[in-house]
Amino acid sequence: MRWIGEADTTSGVAERAFQVDVGGREVPGIAWLPAGEAAGVDGPRPLVLVGHGATLHKRVDHIVSLAHLLVRTHGFAAAALDAPGHGDRRPDRTADEVQLFGNFLTEWSRPGSTDDVVAEWQAAISALREEPRIGDGPIGYWGLSMGTIYGIPLAAAEPRVQVAVFGLMGLLGPTKDRIEADARALACPLAFILQWHDQLVGRDDSFALFDALGSVDKRLHAHPGEHAAVPPEELLFSVEFLARHLAPAHR
Amino acid sequence: MRWIGEADTTSGVAERAFQVDVGGREVPGIAWLPAGEAAGVDGPRPLVLVGHGATLHKRVDHIVSLAHLLVRTHGFAAAALDAPGHGDRRPDRTADEVQLFGNFLTEWSRPGSTDDVVAEWQAAISALREEPRIGDGPIGYWGLSMGTIYGIPLAAAEPRVQVAVFGLMGLLGPTKDRIEADARALACPLAFILQWHDQLVGRDDSFALFDALGSVDKRLHAHPGEHAAVPPEELLFSVEFLARHLAPAHR
Numbered sequence: 331m332r333w334i335g336e337a338d339t340t341s342g343v344a345e346r347a348f349q350v351d352v353g354g355r356e357v358p359g360i361a362w363l364p365a366g367e368a369a370g371v372d373g374p375r376p377l378v379l380v381g382h383g384a385t386l387h388k389r390v391d392h393i394v395s396l397a398h399l400l401v402r403t404h405g406f407a408a409a410a411l412d413a414p415g416h417g418d419r420r421p422d423r424t425a426d427e428v429q430l431f432g433n434f435l436t437e438w439s440r441p442g443s444t445d446d447v448v449a450e451w452q453a454a455i456s457a458l459r460e461e462p463r464i465g466d467g468p469i470g471y472w473g474l475s476m477g478t479i480y481g482i483p484l485a486a487a488e489p490r491v492q493v494a495v496f497g498l499m500g501l502l503g504p505t506k507d508r509i510e511a512d513a514r515a516l517a518c519p520l521a522f523i524l525q526w527h528d529q530l531v532g533r534d535d536s537f538a539l540f541d542a543l544g545s546v547d548k549r550l551h552a553h554p555g556e557h558a559a560v561p562p563e564e565l566l567f568s569v570e571f572l573a574r575h576l577a578p579a580h581r
Numbered sequence: 582m583r584w585i586g587e588a589d590t591t592s593g594v595a596e597r598a599f600q601v602d603v604g605g606r607e608v609p610g611i612a613w614l615p616a617g618e619a620a621g622v623d624g625p626r627p628l629v630l631v632g633h634g635a636t637l638h639k640r641v642d643h644i645v646s647l648a649h650l651l652v653r654t655h656g657f658a659a660a661a662l663d664a665p666g667h668g669d670r671r672p673d674r675t676a677d678e679v680q681l682f683g684n685f686l687t688e689w690s691r692p693g694s695t696d697d698v699v700a701e702w703q704a705a706i707s708a709l710r711e712e713p714r715i716g717d718g719p720i721g722y723w724g725l726s727m728g729t730i731y732g733i734p735l736a737a738a739e740p741r742v743q744v745a746v747f748g749l750m751g752l753l754g755p756t757k758d759r760i761e762a763d764a765r766a767l768a769c770p771l772a773f774i775l776q777w778h779d780q781l782v783g784r785d786d787s788f789a790l791f792d793a794l795g796s797v798d799k800r801l802h803a804h805p806g807e808h809a810a811v812p813p814e815e816l817l818f819s820v821e822f823l824a825r826h827l828a829p830a831h832r
Contacts, residue, residue: 526791526801540777540803549814550777550803552791563800 331457339365343401352453358418362397362408373465376576380410381473385430387417399569407464439504447480470572474498486512493575495568497523500535513542520548530557582708590616594652603704609669613648613659624716627827631661632724636681638668650820658715690755698731721823725749737763744826748774751786764793771799781808
């Protein structure tokens with residue numbers, strides 16, 4: 331892993347780009363860390379990985395908001411990666427949302443897609459934990475929709491993930507069986523976010539995925555509205571939920 | 582309304598019994614208010630009404646916990662009434678839970694049952710707001726199961742109820758049509774709590790009631806487990822949810 335440029339601290343949170351090389355792929359990421367007085371404090375500190383949705387990228391507004399809340403309110407670190415074909419990994423920078431969604435469906439259908447993304451996250455985790463200001467603290471994961479498609483296999487493969495927020499996904503699609511098997515293997519505290527009128531994911535498919543999650547400690551939060559209409563309330567809930575499990579003594 | 586005895590402040594929260602007479606019925610209640618330094622501070626302050634579940638009573642543990650959190654954390658007032666045939670209104674004090682549940686089903690099937698309970702709450706609201714330390718502040722309602730059966734009609738009849746938490750109930754039972762019509766009339770922010778493996782209320786009936794709720798601002802929280810296994814997490818959520826809408830500036 332190599333850092334790219336200096337940290338940008340203009341927001342009061344230190345944001346720094348990085349790149350991690352996995353299996354010949356250059357995967358661009360961003361890490362967020364406390365700035366100012368807390369900047370010099372070594373880890374370990376909890377690290378929250380944020381997986382973006384299809385057609386989006388590692389620095390979409392709600393990811394930046396989530397990262398800032400985690401860093402500012404709890405002193406955590408956060409990190410996001412561009413998924414294959416997304417963000418700085420788009421083969422065609424002029425592709426519109428429809429093309430990007432088509433590319434995502436193609437990639438999701440490619441055998442090995444899930445394993446590749448899991449490997450990218452695992453390489454990023456190992457590299458980020460070498461950074462003294464992050465260190466080997468507990469890890470949380472937050473990712474909805476495509477962030478759940480790849481996040482459930484990551485959490486199943488990666489015992490360092492101790493708490494996760496999933497949602498906007500169901501038992502459907504080309505990796506349905508993999509997602510179900512990996513969901514059943516999970517045992518950590520989980521939150522599952524569902525949109526009641528999701529036009530992309532059927533409610534019964536979502537319930538089937540919630541049912542499949544192996545964790546005893548799980549909760550489902552649903553709000554009216556379509557796929558992308560998750561309210562800010564659930565971002566705030568996510569931050570407190572992740573913090574409750576990653577730094578219980580901190581509270 | 583008349584107060585009964587002096588307030589008990591041993592818990593750090595002032596708890597005082599009262600009785601309100603409605604249509605020839607003597608309805609026993611409890612009010613909770615700040616004790617200590619805040620005791621002398623006049624209202625208006627937000628008032629949260631708490632309706633208990635079938636076979637329970639106005640002073641069941643989770644109601645006391647909820648009231649204490651509302652009073653201690655937010656300086657609110659809280660009040661609970663015994664429902665017909667429950668608590669101090671049991672015709673037979675030696676009745677066991679099975680008998681109490683049978684009595685509840687009989688009462689629920691009695692025409693006029695819902696109107697009577699709504700009238701009891703409305704009389705209590707008016708009387709409590711005469712108390713200077715409560716005053717005419719905004720009102721919230723919290724009640725699951727039987728507390729929802731009577732709470733939805735109360736909220737529909739009572740514009741002073743500005744936010745409510747319902748749950749553990751569906752579109753079923755003798756007042757199903759009344760509950761559905763009153764649910765559709767609601768417009769205030771609502772939370773709906775559901776137990777994923779509720780042995781008394783079918784999941785689809787619960788979803789139908791959540792769908793019927795007229796409010797745009799509503800959310801559903803579900804947890805694994807049977808009817809009575811609502812986790813403390815939802816009590817804490819309820820307190821913050823009620824506070825967010827009853828005293829937004831206070832936050």
